Amino acid sequence: MFSTNNTYYHSLVATILLVLTFVFPSEGQLSASFYSSTCSNVSSIVRDSVQQALTSDSRIAASLIRLHFHDCFVDGCDGSILLDVDGNITESEKNAAPNENSVRGFDVVDSIKSTIEASCPAVVSCADILALAAEASVSLSGGPSWNVLLGRKDGLTANQAGANTSIPSPFQSLANITSKFSDVGLDTTDLVALSGAHTFGRAQCQFFSQRLLNFxxxxxPDPTLNTTYLGTLQQNCPQNGNGATLNNLDPSTPDTFDNKYFTNLLINQGLLQTDQELFSTDGSSTISIVNNFANNQSAFFEAFAQSMINMGNISPLTGTQGQIRTDCKKVNGS
Structure with a gap:
């Protein structure tokens, strides 16, 4: 009965839907151009701030990407890792086991936020600053660039218990780590690619010393540890020594973002247990991915950029959800 006007009808519906999309944009949609009219220089502010921080702290790039990672794995990318105990925040994620005396870079985030607030008051979220700082940290260290999707709002709560259970631990099995990635919608390629962030930065002895003597x-010792590398690590991290002593995650190019992390795995020089297991777990689907990234840095860079976008899409607060914190350490009005 409607066949004579079917084409016209579908065309009309499509036009209406297109108009509605512009009038009422999807709340779940992040966009690389989100701040183009409200804070067009936000990316350059973040990049300049990270570059300045790198002049006095070679570790800060790795620290900033880790902040973004540890934020996104707990209730999504909502800036909750930045909240101090204050007002209704009775437990901070900063004090969770994976974060306490380990995550760092909060002062740099606060500095970036202050600069942005002076230029674009109450416009850019702390969650978006973490995403932008992660990209700047990678690209300034020799790694890939990507268009960071933006438009996140900041959360109103922190989840210390969630941080204790959701953030992957260096002591867990590959199966457990894979499950934690799957829980937030990330697959095995994402797991291997994002693990490649350990191509720069440092790790404390306490996070791998269990591999050195009584595994x-x-x-x-852990039989998957290269014996020469083992000797070096035993010297750096003697039994009953200082568990906070820092070690390069990549002994060859510790401050450069490259694919050396993966070539290290091929010769059993992964520092953390969870690093080496990507290559040394018999029958794992991760082995072929490690081999690919070890032999093709471009493939790693492309996969890493996509996986960072995927991670940044974990349960963002958008639209009328959350808020734009004026101080990343506390909820507005607290």
Whole structure:
């Protein structure tokens, strides 16, 4: 009965839907151009701030990307990791086991936020600053660039218990880590690619010392550790030594974002247990991905950029949800 006007009808519906899309944009949609009319220089402000921080702290790039990672894995990318105990925030994620005396870079985030507030007051979220700072940290260290999707709002709560359970631990098995990635919608390629962020930065002895002497109660070191590398690590991290002593995650190019992390895995020089397991777990689907990234840096860079976008899309607050914090450390009005 409607066949004679079917084409016209579908065309009309499509036009109406297109108009509605512009009038009422999807709340769940992040966009690379989100601040183009409200804070067009936000990316350059963040990049300049990260570059300045790098002049006095070679570790800060790795620290800033880790902040974004640890934020997104707990209730999505909402800036909750930045909240101090204050007002209704009775427990901070900063004090969760994976973060306490380990995550850093909060002062740089506060500095970036102050500069942005002076230029574009109450416009840019702290969650978006973390995403932009992560991209700047990677590209300024020799890694890939990507168009950061923006438009996140900041959360009103922190989740210390969630941080204790959701953030992948360097002591867990590959199966457990894979499950934690799957829980937030990330697949095995994302897991391997994002692990490649360990191509720069440092790790404390306490996060891998279990591999050096009495691995899994065997009375021997982790058999997947290169013996020469093992000797070096035992010197850096002696039994009953200082567990906070820092070690390069990549012994060859510790401050450069490249694919050396993966070539290290091929010769059993992954620092953390969770690093080496990507290559040394028999039958794992991660082995072929490690081989690909070790042999093709461009493939790694492309996958890493996409996986960072995927991670940045974990449950963002958008539209009328959340708020734009004027101080990243506390909820507005607290």
């Amino acid at each position: 899994n109660g065997t009375g021997s």
